[in-house]
Amino acid sequence: MPELPEVETVRRGLEATVVGRRITGTSVTGARSVRRQPAAELRARLEGRTVTAVTRKGKFLALKLDDGQVLVIHLRMSGQLLHVRSPRGVAKAPHTHIVARLDDGSELRFVDPRTFGEWWVTEDTLEDGSPALFDRLGPDPYNEGLTAATLASRLENKRTPVKAALTDQRVVAGIGSIYADEICWRAKVRPDRRADSLIPREIKAIARATLAVLASAVEHRGSSLKDASYKDLTGEAGSYQDRHEVYDKKGRACSRCGTPIARLSFGARTAYCCENCQH
Ligand SMILES: [Zn+2]
Incomplete structure (x- = not known):
């Protein structure tokens, strides 16, 4: 998507x-x-x-x-x-x-x-x-930025998993399954953590990771997956899929610590993460 x-x-x-x-x-x-x-x-x-x-x-x-x-x-x-x-x-x-x-x-x-x-x-x-x-809609991180304070206030009292909160368009606008997983990996936070369990240092890491991942993905014209139809206006594929760290990488070694990437299931969701360096 x-x-x-x-x-x-x-x-x-x-x-x-x-x-x-x-x-x-x-x-x-x-x-x-x-x-x-x-x-x-x-x-x-x-x-x-x-x-x-x-x-x-x-x-x-x-x-x-x-x-x-x-x-x-x-x-x-x-x-x-x-x-x-x-x-x-x-x-x-x-x-x-x-x-x-x-x-x-x-x-x-x-x-x-x-x-x-x-x-x-x-x-x-x-x-x-x-x-x-x-x-x-929640703030658009690419257009409006995303401070730790803003993210903290939007996650307050959210009992849902971090991934569910990040992909809730009323919390922040624009993030779906791919970028939520990439953001959590970069922030070293498990996507199945309850959002209201995050400490300020982790919220700050997620806010920073959100800006960095989205900016890099825009720079590389988005991600075109093998099973999906995303192409740009001229029919060209993006190239950010070559830079994915975890999404759809089950079993591949984490580039930070070498642990095989896991595919988690929680509720109706799935997420990819490194169970060693994401907490
Ligand atoms: Zn790792």
């Missing part, structure tokens, strides 16, 4: 290609990809509008339009955005559910095999023009 670094990579691609472009028309062929409003309404709201900015909070993309509306896109499990400069002759990939045509002749295509992803257009916005739902 695309997490903050992958969605940020897509955002940068969109910023470079669709800002300033007018949407001349939209085709919706996958009903589940537009489910918060009728497809005809989405098409009507987008037609003739110019994209003025592309922002992100957590895993949500917001394409601001010139009339104050926002096109919100969430990729969920397998959603992928592709920008096709010269669409003529470029066959649509299987599972292409939405196509937005732009005034420079290019197309923005939404491909989503598992169909959990979605697009919707809303005028329900905050003062800065972001969609109102951004207010219900």
Whole structure:
């Protein structure tokens, strides 16, 4: 599932290609990809509008339009955005559910095999023009930073495992299973620890690890796993998967201490960790 670094990579691609472009028309062929409003309404709201900015909070993309509306896109499990400069002759990939045509002749295509992803257009916005739902998310560590004090206050009284808390989008926005495991390894904290058992030194380590892991993953254009479909806007894979320390590395030696990486199960969750150097 695309997490903050992958969605940020897509955002940068969109910023470079669709800002300033007018949407001349939209085709919706996958009903589940537009489910918060009728497809005809989405098409009507987008037609003739110019994209003025592309922002992100957590895993949500917001394409601001010139009339104050926002096109919100969430990729969920397998959603992928592709920008096709010269669409003529470029066959649509299987599972292409939405196509937005732009005034420079290019197309923005939404491909989503598992169909959990979605697009919707809303005028329900905050003062800065972001969609109102951004207010219900925790801080985005990449955009806003994350201090130990902020993290401590957001984890206060959380009886859930650390991994569950870090992937709760109301606690911090943008972290999913891959980066939660990588952050916990870097912070030397077990992902199955109860969040309310963390001491200040550990919370500080998690906050620092969060910033470091996410920044490095954005720099390497996200992680493309063998079983997942994440690609950037031009169809290129990311490379941060080559730097994963624990995620999906069961049995491989921990790069810090040599202990084989374990795959933990707790509740309905799994996590990868080094049981020797994470406590
Ligand atoms: Zn270790």
